[in-house]
Amino acid sequence: MSEYAIGVDLGGTNLRAAAIDRSGELIAKISGETHLSAGRDHVIGDLVRNVVALRAQLGEGGLVGVGIGVPGFIELAKGMIVGSHNLPGFDNFPVRDDISRRLGLPVILENDANAAALGEFWMGAGKDVDDLVLLTLGTGIGGGIISHGKILHGFVGMAGELGHLTVVPNGNPCGCGNRGCLEKHASATAIETMAKLVALGDNLTAKQVYDLAVDGNHLAIRVFESMGSALGIGLATLVNVFNYPLYLLSGGALPAWEFFAPAMFAEVSARSFTFRNTKTRIEKAVLGNEAGLYGAAHLPFQIRAT
Amino acid sequence: MSEYAIGVDLGGTNLRAAAIDRSGELIAKISGETHLSAGRDHVIGDLVRNVVALRAQLGEGGLVGVGIGVPGFIELAKGMIVGSHNLPGFDNFPVRDDISRRLGLPVILENDANAAALGEFWMGAGKDVDDLVLLTLGTGIGGGIISHGKILHGFVGMAGELGHLTVVPNGNPCGCGNRGCLEKHASATAIETMAKLVALGDNLTAKQVYDLAVDGNHLAIRVFESMGSALGIGLATLVNVFNYPLYLLSGGALPAWEFFAPAMFAEVSARSFTFRNTKTRIEKAVLGNEAGLYGAAHLPFQIRAT
Numbered sequence: 001m002s003e004y005a006i007g008v009d010l011g012g013t014n015l016r017a018a019a020i021d022r023s024g025e026l027i028a029k030i031s032g033e034t035h036l037s038a039g040r041d042h043v044i045g046d047l048v049r050n051v052v053a054l055r056a057q058l059g060e061g062g063l064v065g066v067g068i069g070v071p072g073f074i075e076l077a078k079g080m081i082v083g084s085h086n087l088p089g090f091d092n093f094p095v096r097d098d099i100s101r102r103l104g105l106p107v108i109l110e111n112d113a114n115a116a117a118l119g120e121f122w123m124g125a126g127k128d129v130d131d132l133v134l135l136t137l138g139t140g141i142g143g144g145i146i147s148h149g150k151i152l153h154g155f156v157g158m159a160g161e162l163g164h165l166t167v168v169p170n171g172n173p174c175g176c177g178n179r180g181c182l183e184k185h186a187s188a189t190a191i192e193t194m195a196k197l198v199a200l201g202d203n204l205t206a207k208q209v210y211d212l213a214v215d216g217n218h219l220a221i222r223v224f225e226s227m228g229s230a231l232g233i234g235l236a237t238l239v240n241v242f243n244y245p246l247y248l249l250s251g252g253a254l255p256a257w258e259f260f261a262p263a264m265f266a267e268v269s270a271r272s273f274t275f276r277n278t279k280t281r282i283e284k285a286v287l288g289n290e291a292g293l294y295g296a297a298h299l300p301f302q303i304r305a306t
Numbered sequence: 307m308s309e310y311a312i313g314v315d316l317g318g319t320n321l322r323a324a325a326i327d328r329s330g331e332l333i334a335k336i337s338g339e340t341h342l343s344a345g346r347d348h349v350i351g352d353l354v355r356n357v358v359a360l361r362a363q364l365g366e367g368g369l370v371g372v373g374i375g376v377p378g379f380i381e382l383a384k385g386m387i388v389g390s391h392n393l394p395g396f397d398n399f400p401v402r403d404d405i406s407r408r409l410g411l412p413v414i415l416e417n418d419a420n421a422a423a424l425g426e427f428w429m430g431a432g433k434d435v436d437d438l439v440l441l442t443l444g445t446g447i448g449g450g451i452i453s454h455g456k457i458l459h460g461f462v463g464m465a466g467e468l469g470h471l472t473v474v475p476n477g478n479p480c481g482c483g484n485r486g487c488l489e490k491h492a493s494a495t496a497i498e499t500m501a502k503l504v505a506l507g508d509n510l511t512a513k514q515v516y517d518l519a520v521d522g523n524h525l526a527i528r529v530f531e532s533m534g535s536a537l538g539i540g541l542a543t544l545v546n547v548f549n550y551p552l553y554l555l556s557g558g559a560l561p562a563w564e565f566f567a568p569a570m571f572a573e574v575s576a577r578s579f580t581f582r583n584t585k586t587r588i589e590k591a592v593l594g595n596e597a598g599l600y601g602a603a604h605l606p607f608q609i610r611a612t
Contacts, residue, residue, distance in 0.1 A: 073579065073580070073583075082583065083579060083583070129461075131460070131461065143547075145547070147453065147458075152453075152548070153549070154437070154548055154549020154550055154580075155435075155437065155549060155550060155551040155584070156549055156580070156584045157549070158549040158580045158584065159547065159548050159549035159550075160547065160549075161546045161547070161549075161579070161580060162546070162547065164546045164578070164579065165543050165546060165547070166473075166539050166542060166543055166577055167472075167475065168475060169473065169474060169475075169539055176578075176579040177576055177577070177578075177579060177582070178542065178576065178577040178578070178579075179577075233472050233475055236472060236484065237471050237472055237543060238547075240467045240468070240470045240471060241449075241451070241465065241466065241467070241468065241471070241544075241547060242458070242460055242465050243459070243460020243461060243462055243463070243464040243465035243466075243467075244460055244461060244465075245461040270483060270484065271472055271483070271484040271485075272470070272482075272483075272484070273379065273389060273467070273470065273482040273483060273484075274379070274460075274462075274464045274467060276483070277379075277388065277389070278461070278462045278464065
């Protein structure tokens, strides 16, 4: 039996788990919903059942470990989520230790965007570099930084909160206490807010705004250009800070690339000497929403290797 | 004879060199001016003479290596400065190899703010941490990032250009092509520009604006508050990106700490969830303008050790 690890992506909407072997092949996967309304204990029970089911299917002997990606700020040492809006009830609860106790296995807890960045580094668009930055463009915006092949954590585990880069100092208020956070100007939520502001429609989803842009609606296109500019301001800062070779974008907004990317590149180019003078790449991530599963599964392999 | 390294700080105004031993003791130092008007060759000649003089004084046998800190973007692989406004004539010139050839010694070229950050890490305010960020507040603003005890370089060597963080998207134009760079809103030059804008005086130096603030002049105090706010926006972004334990400020603006720091802390606190919820420290650097000498001298020791 070859060695494998189990990666879990515990999101506010979906709960998924995958068994992935050392070569990066996905062997088995379980996908379901996160039943938040049933409470934290129920959700953790579902998660544990998924892991146990995969282990039963593939054999206990080959299991190297379990990695779990979760939204929110992480306190690594405590294995806790702090300030997560997407997993109410998990705040300041010792989620890592609770899951570990129920499984009888060590568990690695990680921020979901960090896990996605590691997944892209391991098996996705970042396979050819040592260092990269990933932005996940969804309801909010997450970030992950890979430095010399490892997640950059900072001293508590909260590094890479790139959705909270200030891109408009007096911009839209954010739940984190800041104003003008990148995620208030470039996420799906921001698209919907902007659609309202330009009187495109009161209750349009980001997908509907995208469809209007595809139809040639100038206001909808302007909304995506504004999103692209905000992304460009944030990316220019990241390029100037890190001078990494690769910056990846992932998430539900990627199909709108043709509408936001030109403004994004124009902004980064205007704002970053380093971008203009080096072969810095800003590209689409390639693993879609499986990046987090790959990254979470890679964590136990990385720990075993060091 | 104990081992020592020679650190050089080649600035637009001053040219200094110091011999420092492995324990971090400064054994000998030569300070002089950078005679830019005499041309690049003359400046390099002065630099080489200083290194040779220190080596003659202390003995060839113990010399581990030579590190040189210079302003501007660095191409590490080529050992060249690109886009330096402070050392005209050095742009795209193979300065590292030229000095190395004249000395008959290997030479390490480094950005001056990176060197200062490494100096503070080795012998200054960062002795108790593994990771830190330094901002040098002078005519411009430089930055250096220490990650696991080493300078974060990026793939070309241009990482840590923190003076070019965008803090005001439609702010003052910068030589780098951007608008609203941190250094256009929080450097000595920015202080002087703001003094003009608030009609404090047309040709005041930053020092004179500081003296007015000390005298209780409200406009002068407002100028430093504005500087503090800009710093706070930049620092909040850095805290959210890195979650490092320590952010240091150095440079000529430090005496004005009492005037800019309250606005800076208020801004960081409002803008960074991580700052409010962790024991992140923002403090004064302690080595003054010797930090760069210590850092430059530490480089050969670090290379020898790995």
